[in-house]
Amino acid sequence: MATSVANVIIDVLADLGVKRIYGLPGDSINPLVDAIRTQDRIKFVQVRHEEGAALEAAFEAKFTGELTVCMGTSGPGSIHLINGLYEAKMSRVPVIALTGQIETDLLYHDYFQEVNLDRLFDDVSVFNAQILNPESAAYIVERAYRESVSKRGVSHLTLSVDVLRMGADHRPVQHMAVESSHFSIDPGAAEKIINESKKPLLFVGRGIIGHSDEVLKFAERIGSPIIYSVNAKGLLDDDDPKVMGPLGLLGTKPSVEAMKRADLIVLLGTIFPYVTFMNEKAEVLQVDVDPSNLGKRVRADIAYQCTVADFLSQVKPDEKPEKFYSEMSRDRDDWISSMEKLESDTSKPIKPEFLARVISKKADRDAVFIVDTGNVTVWATRHIRASKERTFLLSPWLGTMGVGIPGAVGVSFATDRQVIAITGDGSAAMTMMELITAKKYSRPVKIAIFNNSKLGMIKFEEEVMGYPEWGVDLLNPDFSKIAEAVGIKGMRVEDPDKVEDAVEEFLRTEGPAVLDAVVDGDERPMPPKLTFAQVRGYVTSILREKLD
Numbered sequence: 234m235a236t237s238v239a240n241v242i243i244d245v246l247a248d249l250g251v252k253r254i255y256g257l258p259g260d261s262i263n264p265l266v267d268a269i270r271t272q273d274r275i276k277f278v279q280v281r282h283e284e285g286a287a288l289e290a291a292f293e294a295k296f297t298g299e300l301t302v303c304m305g306t307s308g309p310g311s312i313h314l315i316n317g318l319y320e321a322k323m324s325r326v327p328v329i330a331l332t333g334q335i336e337t338d339l340l341y342h343d344y345f346q347e348v349n350l351d352r353l354f355d356d357v358s359v360f361n362a363q364i365l366n367p368e369s370a371a372y373i374v375e376r377a378y379r380e381s382v383s384k385r386g387v388s389h390l391t392l393s394v395d396v397l398r399m400g401a402d403h404r405p406v407q408h409m410a411v412e413s414s415h416f417s418i419d420p421g422a423a424e425k426i427i428n429e430s431k432k433p434l435l436f437v438g439r440g441i442i443g444h445s446d447e448v449l450k451f452a453e454r455i456g457s458p459i460i461y462s463v464n465a466k467g468l469l470d471d472d473d474p475k476v477m478g479p480l481g482l483l484g485t486k487p488s489v490e491a492m493k494r495a496d497l498i499v500l501l502g503t504i505f506p507y508v509t510f511m512n513e514k515a516e517v518l519q520v521d522v523d524p525s526n527l528g529k530r531v532r533a534d535i536a537y538q539c540t541v542a543d544f545l546s547q548v549k550p551d552e553k554p555e556k557f558y559s560e561m562s563r564d565r566d567d568w569i570s571s572m573e574k575l576e577s578d579t580s581k582p583i584k585p586e587f588l589a590r591v592i593s594k595k596a597d598r599d600a601v602f603i604v605d606t607g608n609v610t611v612w613a614t615r616h617i618r619a620s621k622e623r624t625f626l627l628s629p630w631l632g633t634m635g636v637g638i639p640g641a642v643g644v645s646f647a648t649d650r651q652v653i654a655i656t657g658d659g660s661a662a663m664t665m666m667e668l669i670t671a672k673k674y675s676r677p678v679k680i681a682i683f684n685n686s687k688l689g690m691i692k693f694e695e696e697v698m699g700y701p702e703w704g705v706d707l708l709n710p711d712f713s714k715i716a717e718a719v720g721i722k723g724m725r726v727e728d729p730d731k732v733e734d735a736v737e738e739f740l741r742t743e744g745p746a747v748l749d750a751v752v753d754g755d756e757r758p759m760p761p762k763l764t765f766a767q768v769r770g771y772v773t774s775i776l777r778e779k780l781d
Contacts, residue, residue, distance in 0.1 A: 238370045239264035239397040240271075242331070242390075245374040247274035248406035251302050253293070253646055254278065254331075255286035259306020261333025261346075264397035278646070278674065280639075281666040283310050287317020287330070288636055288664070289643030292603065294326035295626050296644045300381055304331035307394075308346030311353070316633055318357045318387050323630035327381035327388075330354065334393040337365070350391045359386035363393070367401035375406060416522075416539035420548040426497060426518055426535055427455055427550040432557045434495035435459045436480070437468070440502015440521065440541050445469055445621055447545045448501065456556035460488040462503050463614055467602070467625035471618050475558045477565060481507050483614050483758075486571075487564040494560075502541045504529050520544045576616055579729040582753040585609075585683050587729065589616035589655070591736045592681060597651040598622050601644055605637035605656035608689035611758035613655045624650075635663035641678040642671050651679070651740070658684040658709050665712070668719050671745040679740055680747045682712050685754035693758060716747035725749040 236244075242265065246254075255278045258266045269277045280286040283305040290301040303318075305311040311332035321328040332350050334340075340347065355361050360380035364370050377388035427433055435457045441448050445468050452459050452475050459469060463479045470476065478485030480492060492498070492512050500519040504526045505511075511531055519526075519533040520541060527536040537544055576590035589612040596602075599622040604613040606628050619625060626644065628636045637656030645652045661682045671678050688705040695702055716723030722742050726735040732750070739748040 235400055236403050237264065237268065237397065238364065238367050238392075238399050238401045239268040241367075241370045241401045241403045242364075242374050242392070242397075243268040243272060243275060244403050245371050245406055246302060246329075246378075247272065249300070249375070249378050251275055251300065254302045254304055255280055255289045255643070256304035256331075257281075257283060257286070257306070257310060259310050259333055261307040261335060261394040262304060262331070262392065262397070264394065265304065265331065265333070265392065278670065281669050282664070283313030284316050284635075285639040285642075285664055285667040285670065287314040287328070288320060288639035289317075289646075289667070289670075290328050291317050291321040291324065291326060291643070292626055292636065292640035293643040293647050294321060294328055295324055296601065296624065297647050298326075300327040300329065300378060301643075302329045302331065304333075306333040307335055307350075308348050311350055312348065315353070315357065316631075317639075318354075318389075320628055320631050320633060320636065322357050322387050324628075325385040327385060329377050329381055330358075330387060330389045332389065332391055334363070334391050336395040337393045338395070340393075350389075354387075354389040354391075357387050358389040359384040360388040362389075363391035364396055365393075367396065367399040370401050371403060371406075416543045418537050418539050418543065418547055422535050423518060423537065423544070423548045424550045426516060427499070427548075430497035430516070432495050432560075433457045433497040433499060434491050434515075434557070435499050435501060436461070436492075436503060436505065437501045438462045438465045438503025438505065439468070441465065441468055444542050444545065447542065449473065449475065451545050452558070454552050455550055456553040456558060457499070458487075458491045458558040458561045460484075460491055462505050462629070463610070464627065464629035465503070466614055466627075467619045467623050468621075470620045472620070474562060474565070477561060478568075479614055480505065480510050483611050484510075485615065486568045487561055490564045491557075491561050495557075500533075501544070506530060572615060581727075581729055583727070583729050583732060583750060585612045585685070585752045585756055586616050588681075588683065588732060588736075588750050588752060589613060591732050592653070592655070592740075593617040595733075595736050595740055596653055600624075600651040600653055601626070601648060603627075603637050603640040603644060603652065603654045605654065605660040606632050606634045606690075607657040607660060608685070608693070608756075608758050609655050609657045609660070609683050610690075612683065617655070634660040637661065638664050638671075638678075638680055639667040641680065642667055642676050645671075645676040645678050646674075652677070653679045653681060653740070655681055656683070657689065658682055658686065658707055658712070659688045661712060662707075662709070665715065668716060668721060668745070668747070672720050676745060677743065678745050679742070680716075680745070681739070682747065682749050683752050684709060684712065684749055685752050685756075687754045689754060690758070712747055712749035716749075722746040723749065725751070727751040
C-alpha cells in the first residue's frame with residue numbers, strides 16, 4: 234500500500250507494539266508528527282524539553298523492560314535528547330531515538346540547524362542509521378527495533394524532512410517467534426566451592442529480576458547473607474533477616490561487615506563498580522549472562538555465562554547447618570536501630586531521614602519510587618523500606634541529576650500503581666518543566682522535593698576532598714507555588730510536627746502533587762561504617778580508579 238516514509242515509520246513502530254512517542258513537534262519532523270496524528274495506535278506525548286522526552290522514554294523502558302521511543306527535531310531538538318539517551322545506554326534499556334534532519338540536498342552546506350547527527354549519536358547507539366532510500370524505511374525501522382531489544386540499548390535514526398515526505402510501500406511487520414535462551418552448565422565447580430566455604434555471601438544486582446524467591450531459597454540453603462547493588466534495591470524485601478542492604482558509600486554497615494567476613498562472594502547478575510569495597514581475600518564465583526562482564530571488575534575464581542535462573546536451578550550445593558546470616562543478625566539489628574534513631578529525630582529543620590521514613594510508611598505497599606541523584610539517593614536507599622511489591626528506579630550508572638520528575642511521568646504512563654519521585658531541590662529545578670507534562674496528561678505522580686537550598690552531595694564531596702564549601706548554595710523558588718501555577722496541588726512543609734499530616738495529604742491527593750519539604754542542609758550522608766578521614770581515603774581511591 235503506497236503511503237509516505239513518515240507513515241511507514243509510525244505504522245511499523247505500531248506493528249511492533251510501541252505505545253507512546255515522547256517529543257516535541259518541529260519543522261524537520263512535522264511529517265512524522267502528522268503521521269502520528271492520523272492514526273490511533275501510538276500516543277504522542279508532548280513534553281516541554283527534549284531531555285525530558287528521552288528520560289521519560291528511558292524510565293518507562295526501565296520499568297516495563299519494553300522498547301520506547303523519543304524524538305527531536307533537527308539541530309538543538311535532537312541535541313537535547315542526548316543526556317536521557319545516555320541514561321538508557323548505561324542502564325541497558327531499549328529506546329529508539331528519531332531525529333529530524335534538514336533536506337538532503339542541503340546537507341554539508343553549513344545550513345541553518347545543520348548538525349552531523351550520525352556522528353553525534355554514534356557513541357550512545359547500538360545501531361545508528363539514516364534513512365535515505367524510501368524503500369528501505371520499513372526494514373531499517375524493524376532493524377533498529379531488533380538491535381535495541383537484543384542488545385538492550387539505543388537505536389538512532391536520522392530522518393531528513395524531504396525523505397519523510399517521499400512515497401513508500403508499507404507491509405505489515407511479520408513478528409518472529411523468539412524463544413528464551415536456556416544455558417546448560419556443569420554445576421560441579423560451583424557446588425564444590427560453595428560446599429567448601431564457611432561464610433558464603435550472595436551479592437546480587439538487577440540480573441536477578443523475576444527470580445527473587447529463588448535467590449532467597451538459595452541463600453537459605455547455603456546460609457548466606459545477601460547484599461545488593463543500589464541499582465537492585467526493591468528486588469528483595471529489606472525486612473528479610475538474610476538481607477543486609479546495599480554495599481558502597483550509599484550502603485549499610487552490615488553489608489560492609491558481611492563483605493569483610495566472607496570467604497566466598499557469589500556475584501549474581503551484578504558488575505558492581507566500586508571494587509574498593511570488595512574483599513580481596515575472598516574467593517569469587519561470578520554468574521552473568523553477558524560474557525564481557527565476567528571478570529570485568531574483579532578476578533573471578535569460577536565464572537558462569539548463564540542466566541541467574543539457570544544457575545539457581547542447576548546448582549545444588551549441600552545445605553549448611555550453620556548459617557552465616559545468623560552471625561550477621563546482631564550487626565543488622567544494630568544498624569536498623571541506628572537508622573530508626575535517625576528516623577525518629579523530629580528536631581527542626583526537618584531531618585531528611587525522618588521525612589524519608591514517613592514517606593516510606595505512608596506510601597502504598599506496591600509504590601514505584603523514582604529516586605533522583607544526590608543526597609536523596611542516600612535518604613531513599615537507607616530509609617525507604619523495600620519490598621518485593623515495591624519498585625525502585627534510579628540513575629545508577631550515569632548518575633545524572635534531574636531524572637526524578639520526568640522519570641516519574643514516563644513510568645506513570647505504564648502503570649496504575651502509585652508513582653513517587655524522591656528528588657532534591659537542585660535536581661527538581663533542572664527538569665521541573667515536566668510538571669507541565671504531568672498536568673497536561675493528568676498523570677497522578679507525586680513529587681517529593683527534599684529542599685535544603687544546597688547541592689548537598691557536591692558539598693559533601695568538596696569536604697571529603699579537602700576543599701571548602703563553595704558554589705553549592707541555591708537560590709530556590711517556593712516549589713509548591715510553582716506547582717500551583719501549573720495547576721498542580723502544591724504543599725510546603727517546614728515544621729517537623731506537620732510532616733506526617735502533610736505527607737498523608739500529599740500521597741492521597743488525586744492527580745499530580747508536589748511536596749516542597751524544607752530539610753536540614755547540614756545533614757551529612759555519612760557512609761555506613763567509615764570515619765570522615767576514611768571516607769576521604771575511599772573517595773580518593775575511587776577517583777584514582779576512574780582516572781586509571
